[in-house]
Amino acid sequence: MKDILLEAINKVISEMGLEAPSVLIDYPGDMSHGDLYTNVAMMLAKKAGKNPLDLAGEIAENLKKLSIKDVTKIEAVKPGFINFSIDESYFDTAIKTVLHEKIHYGKNQSMKGKKVVVEYTDPNPLKLFHVGHLMSNTIGESVARLIEWTGSDVRRFCFQGDVGRHIALTIYGLRLMETKFPDENSSSKEKVAFFGQAYAKGSTYFKDHPEIEAEVQEINKKVYERSDNEVNEVYDKGREWSLEYFEEIYKILGTKFDRYFFESQSAGPGIKAVEEGLSKGIFEKSDGAIIFNGEKYGLHTDVLITKVGLPTYAGKELGLAEMKYNAFPYDTGITVTANEQNDFFKLTIKANNLLFPFLEGKLHHLSHGMMRLPEGKMGSRTGNVIAGRDFIDETVASVLEKMSERKMSEEDKKVVSEEVAVAAIKFSVLKQTLGKDIIYDKNKALSFEGDSGPYVQYSFVRAGSVLRKGEENGFAVDENFVSKVERDIVISESGNSESALKRLIERFPTVVERAQSEYAPHYVAQYLLALSGAFNSFYANSQIANSLSRLALTKAFQFTVHNGLWLLGIKAPKEM
RNA sequence: GCGCUCGUGGCUCAAUGGAUAGAGCACUUGGCUUCGGACCAAGGGAUUGCAGGUUCGAAUCCUGCCGAGCGCACCA
Numbered sequence: 001m002k003d004i005l006l007e008a009i010n011k012v013i014s015e016m017g018l019e020a021p022s023v024l025i026d027y028p029g030d031m032s033h034g035d036l037y038t039n040v041a042m043m044l045a046k047k048a049g050k051n052p053l054d055l056a057g058e059i060a061e062n063l064k065k066l067s068i069k070d071v072t073k074i075e076a077v078k079p080g081f082i083n084f085s086i087d088e089s090y091f092d093t094a095i096k097t098v099l100h101e102k103i104h105y106g107k108n109q110s111m112k113g114k115k116v117v118v119e120y121t122d123p124n125p126l127k128l129f130h131v132g133h134l135m136s137n138t139i140g141e142s143v144a145r146l147i148e149w150t151g152s153d154v155r156r157f158c159f160q161g162d163v164g165r166h167i168a169l170t171i172y173g174l175r176l177m178e179t180k181f182p183d184e185n186s187s188s189k190e191k192v193a194f195f196g197q198a199y200a201k202g203s204t205y206f207k208d209h210p211e212i213e214a215e216v217q218e219i220n221k222k223v224y225e226r227s228d229n230e231v232n233e234v235y236d237k238g239r240e241w242s243l244e245y246f247e248e249i250y251k252i253l254g255t256k257f258d259r260y261f262f263e264s265q266s267a268g269p270g271i272k273a274v275e276e277g278l279s280k281g282i283f284e285k286s287d288g289a290i291i292f293n294g295e296k297y298g299l300h301t302d303v304l305i306t307k308v309g310l311p312t313y314a315g316k317e318l319g320l321a322e323m324k325y326n327a328f329p330y331d332t333g334i335t336v337t338a339n340e341q342n343d344f345f346k347l348t349i350k351a352n353n354l355l356f357p358f359l360e361g362k363l364h365h366l367s368h369g370m371m372r373l374p375e376g377k378m379g380s381r382t383g384n385v386i387a388g389r390d391f392i393d394e395t396v397a398s399v400l401e402k403m404s405e406r407k408m409s410e411e412d413k414k415v416v417s418e419e420v421a422v423a424a425i426k427f428s429v430l431k432q433t434l435g436k437d438i439i440y441d442k443n444k445a446l447s448f449e450g451d452s453g454p455y456v457q458y459s460f461v462r463a464g465s466v467l468r469k470g471e472e473n474g475f476a477v478d479e480n481f482v483s484k485v486e487r488d489i490v491i492s493e494s495g496n497s498e499s500a501l502k503r504l505i506e507r508f509p510t511v512v513e514r515a516q517s518e519y520a521p522h523y524v525a526q527y528l529l530a531l532s533g534a535f536n537s538f539y540a541n542s543q544i545a546n547s548l549s550r551l552a553l554t555k556a557f558q559f560t561v562h563n564g565l566w567l568l569g570i571k572a573p574k575e576m
Numbered sequence: 577g578c579g580c581u582c583g584u585g586g587c588u589c590a591a592u593g594g595a596u597a598g599a600g601c602a603c604u605u606g607g608c609u610u611c612g613g614a615c616c617a618a619g620g621g622a623u624u625g626c627a628g629g630u631u632c633g634a635a636u637c638c639u640g641c642c643g644a645g646c647g648c649a650c651c652a
Contacts, residue, residue, distance in 0.1 A: 450600040
């Protein structure tokens with residue numbers, strides 16, 4: 001409908017001899033202003049030498065002459081808006097579309113055939129998987145799903161820092177610890193916690209004893225070269241345990257990576273790329289190290305290969321871009337990280353473009369804020385970090401507490417409580433604009449009410465419950481349901497909670513498009529809150545289970561919520 | 577110091593240069609003989625950090641100031 005009106009407006013204004021700017025046509029915030037509005041008259045008034053309201057009136061008159069299907073009212077108002085009212089039957093048709101498209105409702109083909117890689121989460125083996133990784137995973141997964149809905153071929157990549165200074169510090173810290181090395185039978189949580197402590201120990205010790213620098217560098221070199229059996233043994237065990245532990249978390253979160261990359265693999269290609277860049281004059285030598293002088297491009301200067309000959313994070317990033325491209329020749333390569341890496345990515349993207357001209361315009365960095373504690377930044381070096389797994393487990397525990405009254409098997413409770421907890425966590429991340437920090441207050445439990453994931457899930461569950469009731473009343477939602485709805489069109493009156501819900505369901509695909517084009521899942525999250533609110537209001541105001549049209553609307557609501565939650569990486573449970 | 581990002585009710589967040597700045601939490605009040613109360617309805621609560629500017633129109637764009645966060649050469 002938006003497109004139809006847009007076309008009509010453009011036609012009318014060009015017939016009036018006016019140049020069309022990029023016309024805004026949208027849903028008004030307040031339904032009392034009609035179903036759609038445009039501000040085109042105000043934008044053109046000055047150029048046309050007319051008063052905005054008069055011009056709006058003229059455009060409105062000309063639009064009326066076109067007698068556009070389903071448009072029942074065109075009205076020029078106050079400063080110069082033109083408001084449109086759409087016939088109720090148009091929305092009834094939209095509801096039927098939902099019932100046909102089911103779990104595909106909202107998809108489009110805007111990027112059909114494009115290849116896209118999304119790299120996210122990126123935890124480091126031997127280091128703690130903290131709430132920040134949870135955030136990156138949540139956002140990356142949602143973005144990957146949004147892109148899948150453009151018809152693109154998406155690959156999920158995860159890059160893990162299995163070599164480097166943090167590993168050396170962990171191994172050093174291990175030597176300082178009295179605690180016994182955990183055995184194979186310990187839980188993966190214990191195993192990983194052990195290495196987390198070692199890292200904290202190693203890095204705090206290093207902070208107070210800078211004289212161990214040479215020793216740490218020596219260990220680091222051994223890790224790269226795999227030249228020391230003792231180091232290798234610790235390293236291999238730690239890496240294996242970490243990766244197992246990460247898999248457990250991905251399973252709970254609902255992410256499945258297509259491919260893992262490790263820094264130990266990108267080091268070689270990184271060095272090769274940097275040396276090639278050096279010979280081409282893209283990079284230069286300085287103080288024994290190889291650097292990228294970003295100042296020519298208004299960026300910083302960063303070291304790519306240290307004077308000891310080891311690639312830095314930046315150097316390895318240069319190798320990674322090519323490795324990713326070789327694994328899957330993408331049109332768009334997105335990397336999701338916290339915004340503390342913004343400058344770093346500006347730098348490496350620039351360097352990658354210079355080095356690999358075929359990557360020009362393909363690399364994108366998507367940054368998000370950080371999980372912060374009320375008392376300040378979390379840092380794994382100091383040890384005041386919240387483990388991602390602990391955060392999930394604590395949330396699950398409080399969901400279970402809330403579910404204690406529910407009659408449900410223990411097994412089901414376990415599954416559902418996990419789904420609800422993950423919803424609460426993910427939604428709290430995805431409901432707000434990317435890039436802003438989230439303050440995590442341990443004393444304030446995550447919300448299950450109001451603007452929350454569980455609120456949306458609850459609405460879905462409730463809808464399911466009503467549908468079952470409808471079935472008892474002889475309105476089975478089966479193969480014949482849609483055709484029954486088709487025959488029995490019941491047009492509801494406009495202006496009530498039922499028509500408000502209908503209108504929201506109809507605009508879902510446009511919400512998805514916007515979220516896709518801006519890589520902004522929060523539009524979907526915010527929409528789901530509004531949609532759920534509209535449903536709950538409708539539910540409170542009408543008897544649903546005895547009306548086919550209202551059941552049809554409820555079913556359409558269910559599909560829409562289900563699809564929206566899916567885009568956020570959140571499950572829609574049957575019961576909770 | 578330089579660069580990037582951000583300041584919206586007590587708190588946490590929305591708002592494509594557009595209409596009366598929206599929600600949730602907290603607070604006050606009302607609603608289960610109806611389909612799940614993790615709900616609904618209503619109320620109070622905002623000089624959108626401050627000062628200018630651009631515009632028919634600014635939370636949004638520009639400039640300055642104040643405040644916060646992040647980054648800035650051999651860590652990742």
